[in-house]
Amino acid sequence: VSTRLNQIITLSAQKIRIDEAENNIHQTSGVLLNQSEELIRNYRRIADSRFVTPTTGLILGLLVFFVILAISFMLYRESTTGLAETEEQNEANQAAILQLLDELADLADGDLTVQATVTESFTGAIADSINFSIDQTRDVVSQINATAQRVSDAATGT
Structure with a gap:
């Protein structure tokens, strides 16, 4: 108990x-x-x-995302367009250089009657300078030939 x-x-x-x-x-x-x-x-x-509620934050975040996406797309499109234009310009420049070299091939063989085609491309200024040089060389050769002819005439005349 x-x-x-x-x-x-x-x-x-x-x-x-x-x-x-x-x-x-x-x-x-x-x-x-x-x-x-x-x-x-x-x-x-x-x-x-609060000014920004979670829903507002989500909406603003999505808006910023789509704006960045749109800007990225525009930059990409602009760069590809610029690249295509640059490629076209390079091809045009190469064609102009090849044309100028073809026109001047006879000059290397002594042909002073060659005239390079003056174009709007960047080779146009080069062609113009070459044409001026050819004209000046042609004048000098003409003067040399005239002088040689006079010397020859004077030598045969005496």
């Missing part, structure tokens, strides 16, 4: 502590509930007062 009595006393003491803890929890749970509700209200008030 005494063991049972000791057990009952021990269990009674534990029950009292459990009851006190339950009362303490019951009293503080109302305070915690009120504080939790206040925290939720404050969070909602702050979220509602």
